Amino acid sequence: MVAKQPHLELRTSPHVKRGVTVERIMLNVVLALLPIALFSVWQYGLSALALIVAVTLTCILTERMFNRLGSQAGSLSDWSATITGLLLALTLPPSFPLWMGVVAGFIAIALGKALFGGIGSNVFNPALIGRAFVQAAFAVSISTWAPAYAPHRFSEFIPTTFTMPFMTPADIADWAKHALDGFTGATPMARWKFETYFTPAQDFLSGAATASAGETSAILILLCGAYLAARKFMDWRIPVAVLGAAALTALAFQIYNPERYPDPLFVMLSGGLMLGAVFMATDMATSPVTPRGVWIYGAIIGVVTVMIRYFGGLTEGVMYAILLGNALAPLIDQYTQPKVFGERAKVKK
Amino acid sequence: MAIPGQKIPSNIDELLEGLWKQNPVFVMVLGMCPVLAVSVSAVNALSMGLATTFVLVGSTLLVSLLRNVIPREVRIATYILIIATFVTVVDYLIQAISLAVYDALGAFIQLIVVNCIILGRAEAHASKTPPLRTVLNALGMGAGFTIGLLALGSVREILGAGKLFGVTLFGPDFQPWVVMVLPPGGFFVLGAWLLLFNWLKTRKPQAAQPAEGHVHGA
Incomplete structure (x- = not known):
C-alpha cells in the first residue's frame, strides 16, 4: 500500500523514525533466504531450482488472485508471498513432484494467509500450513529423498519432478542408487x-x-x-x-x-x-x-x-x-x- | 396457524425452501456430524441423504397429523419417539438392502434420531402446518441435505480415491490425497463449499443494487 504523503503531518511522538517498513523487512528476509536457496540448487541441481521457482510463483499468483477477489490488505510488493514460497520450497524434498509443490503453495497462501485476512492477520505460519497439508495428503512423496551432489544434477532432472498432475510419482530408488553410489535414501x-x-x-x-x-x-x-x-x-x-x-x-x-x-x-x-x-x-x-x-x-x-x-x-x-x-x-x-x-x-x- | 399479516408461502416455495434458500448444509449449517463423518464417498453420502430424507418426510407427516393431539408439555419427547420409530425402520431397511453400506455408515444411521434438522423441522414447521405442505417442505429439506452431502462426498471421493460412485476416473496411477478421506478433509471441503456459496451470495446483491449493497436476513 503506497499512501500519498500529506504536506503537513500532525501526529504524536515518535517524530524521528527509522525508515523500517514492512516491504523493507520482507525484502531483507528474501535476501537472507537467497543464499540458502542457491546452496540447495548447487546441491540438488535443476530439480531443486524448478521446485523453488514453481512453488514461489504459485504463492505469488495465489496472493495476486486473492488480492483481486477480496478486499484484503497487503499486496505483492510487500514480498511476503515470495518469502512464503521460498520457505515452503526449502522445506520440501528436492525430488518432490512440481504439481504437488503447486498444491502446497496454493494451500499455503489460500488457507494459511488469505482466509485470515492477509498479511499480519494469519494465525499460523503460511509456509508450514502448506507443508502440513501436503504431509497429510502425499505422505510418501514428502518422505522420499534424493541424493545430494549427484554427478549429473545440472544436466538432468530427478525423474519425479515432472510427474503428470494428479498422478503418482515413479519410484526413484533405482535411479538414486545409479546416480550416487551407496545412497540409502x-x-x-x-x-x-x-x-x-x-x-x-x-x-x-x-x-x-x-x-x-x-x-x-x-x-x-x-x-x-x-x-x-x-x-x-x-x-x-x-x-x-x-x-x-x-x-x-x-x-x-x-x-x-x-x-x-x-x-x-x-x-x-x-x-x-x-x-x-x-x-x-x-x-x-x-x-x-x-x-x-x-x-x-x-x-x-x-x-x-x-x-x-x-x-x-x-x-x-x-x-x-x-x-x-x-x-x-x-x-x-x-x-x-x-x-x-x-x-x-x-x-x- | 399463520401469523396475521405474514404471507403464506405457496406449495412450490415450501418445496424449494430447503433446496436453496434454507439449505440445511450450506445455509443453516445443521446436522454437521453426519455431513462431516459420512461424506467420505459419494455412495455413503447418497445413502445417508436418502435415509435422512425418509425419516424427515415420515416423521414430519406423522407430527403434522397429530399436531392437535400432542400435549405441548411433552411434545419434544413425542417427536423423538416418532423420529426414533422411523429411524428404526430405516436402520433395518439399509441392513436388508446393502450390508456394505450399513457397515460403512456405522452408528450414524442410528444417530439420525438426534439430527437437529429433523427435530427442528418437527418443532418449527410440522407442528403448525397441514400435512401436504409439511411433507413438501420436508422433501425439499431432505433433497437439500442430500445435495449438500453429495457435494461433499463427490469432491472427497474424487480427490481422496480418484473415483466417483466407485468408478475409477483417472486410471491406476492416480495419486490419492490421503487427507481428503480423513476428518480434516471433511472440514476443508465443507469450508470451500461454504466459501463458494457465500461468495456467490454476496456478489448477487452487489450486482443487482450497487447503491445499497444490503443483504437481508443475514
Missing part, C-alpha cells in the same frame, strides 16, 4: 530412529546429509539468520530459545541413556530444526511480542520438537512444534504482559 534422523546410526556432525555442516532442499546447510542458515538479527529484522531470542531448549532436552535424554539417544549437536543440526528456528518460528505475525513471552514460545517449540522426534510416529517434529507454538502465541502474550511503568502490584486481600 534415509535422512539422518530416520537412520537414527530406525537403525540407531549416528550421522557424524561434519556431514551436516558440508550439506552431505540427506534432507529437504534447504535444511542441509546449518552454517549458512545461521549466517543468514545472524544478518537478519544484526539488522534487527528478526528477534534473536526466538532461535536461541528454540535451539537452547532442544539442546537441553536432548542433553537430559543423552545423560539418561547415551546409547539410545543422540547428542545435542545432532539434534540441533539434523532435520529442519535450524531452518525452522531461524526463519519460521521468528515470523512476526505468528510469534509473541512480549520479551518474556518470546522465551517461553521458543522453549515450547524446542521441547516439543525433541519430544515428537523421540516419541512420535514421524521422524521430524519441527513443523508441528512451530504450528503448536503459533497457536499458543496469543495466550503467551496475554499471560506475559509487562507491568506498566509506575503500576503497583495488586494488594492481596
Whole structure:
C-alpha cells in the first residue's frame, strides 16, 4: 500500500523514525533466504531450482488472485508471498513432484494467509500450513529423498519432478542408487530412529546429509539468520530459545541413556530444526511480542520438537512444534504482559 | 396457524425452501456430524441423504397429523419417539438392502434420531402446518441435505480415491490425497463449499443494487 504523503503531518511522538517498513523487512528476509536457496540448487541441481521457482510463483499468483477477489490488505510488493514460497520450497524434498509443490503453495497462501485476512492477520505460519497439508495428503512423496551432489544434477532432472498432475510419482530408488553410489535414501534422523546410526556432525555442516532442499546447510542458515538479527529484522531470542531448549532436552535424554539417544549437536543440526528456528518460528505475525513471552514460545517449540522426534510416529517434529507454538502465541502474550511503568502490584486481600 | 399479516408461502416455495434458500448444509449449517463423518464417498453420502430424507418426510407427516393431539408439555419427547420409530425402520431397511453400506455408515444411521434438522423441522414447521405442505417442505429439506452431502462426498471421493460412485476416473496411477478421506478433509471441503456459496451470495446483491449493497436476513 503506497499512501500519498500529506504536506503537513500532525501526529504524536515518535517524530524521528527509522525508515523500517514492512516491504523493507520482507525484502531483507528474501535476501537472507537467497543464499540458502542457491546452496540447495548447487546441491540438488535443476530439480531443486524448478521446485523453488514453481512453488514461489504459485504463492505469488495465489496472493495476486486473492488480492483481486477480496478486499484484503497487503499486496505483492510487500514480498511476503515470495518469502512464503521460498520457505515452503526449502522445506520440501528436492525430488518432490512440481504439481504437488503447486498444491502446497496454493494451500499455503489460500488457507494459511488469505482466509485470515492477509498479511499480519494469519494465525499460523503460511509456509508450514502448506507443508502440513501436503504431509497429510502425499505422505510418501514428502518422505522420499534424493541424493545430494549427484554427478549429473545440472544436466538432468530427478525423474519425479515432472510427474503428470494428479498422478503418482515413479519410484526413484533405482535411479538414486545409479546416480550416487551407496545412497540409502534415509535422512539422518530416520537412520537414527530406525537403525540407531549416528550421522557424524561434519556431514551436516558440508550439506552431505540427506534432507529437504534447504535444511542441509546449518552454517549458512545461521549466517543468514545472524544478518537478519544484526539488522534487527528478526528477534534473536526466538532461535536461541528454540535451539537452547532442544539442546537441553536432548542433553537430559543423552545423560539418561547415551546409547539410545543422540547428542545435542545432532539434534540441533539434523532435520529442519535450524531452518525452522531461524526463519519460521521468528515470523512476526505468528510469534509473541512480549520479551518474556518470546522465551517461553521458543522453549515450547524446542521441547516439543525433541519430544515428537523421540516419541512420535514421524521422524521430524519441527513443523508441528512451530504450528503448536503459533497457536499458543496469543495466550503467551496475554499471560506475559509487562507491568506498566509506575503500576503497583495488586494488594492481596 | 399463520401469523396475521405474514404471507403464506405457496406449495412450490415450501418445496424449494430447503433446496436453496434454507439449505440445511450450506445455509443453516445443521446436522454437521453426519455431513462431516459420512461424506467420505459419494455412495455413503447418497445413502445417508436418502435415509435422512425418509425419516424427515415420515416423521414430519406423522407430527403434522397429530399436531392437535400432542400435549405441548411433552411434545419434544413425542417427536423423538416418532423420529426414533422411523429411524428404526430405516436402520433395518439399509441392513436388508446393502450390508456394505450399513457397515460403512456405522452408528450414524442410528444417530439420525438426534439430527437437529429433523427435530427442528418437527418443532418449527410440522407442528403448525397441514400435512401436504409439511411433507413438501420436508422433501425439499431432505433433497437439500442430500445435495449438500453429495457435494461433499463427490469432491472427497474424487480427490481422496480418484473415483466417483466407485468408478475409477483417472486410471491406476492416480495419486490419492490421503487427507481428503480423513476428518480434516471433511472440514476443508465443507469450508470451500461454504466459501463458494457465500461468495456467490454476496456478489448477487452487489450486482443487482450497487447503491445499497444490503443483504437481508443475514
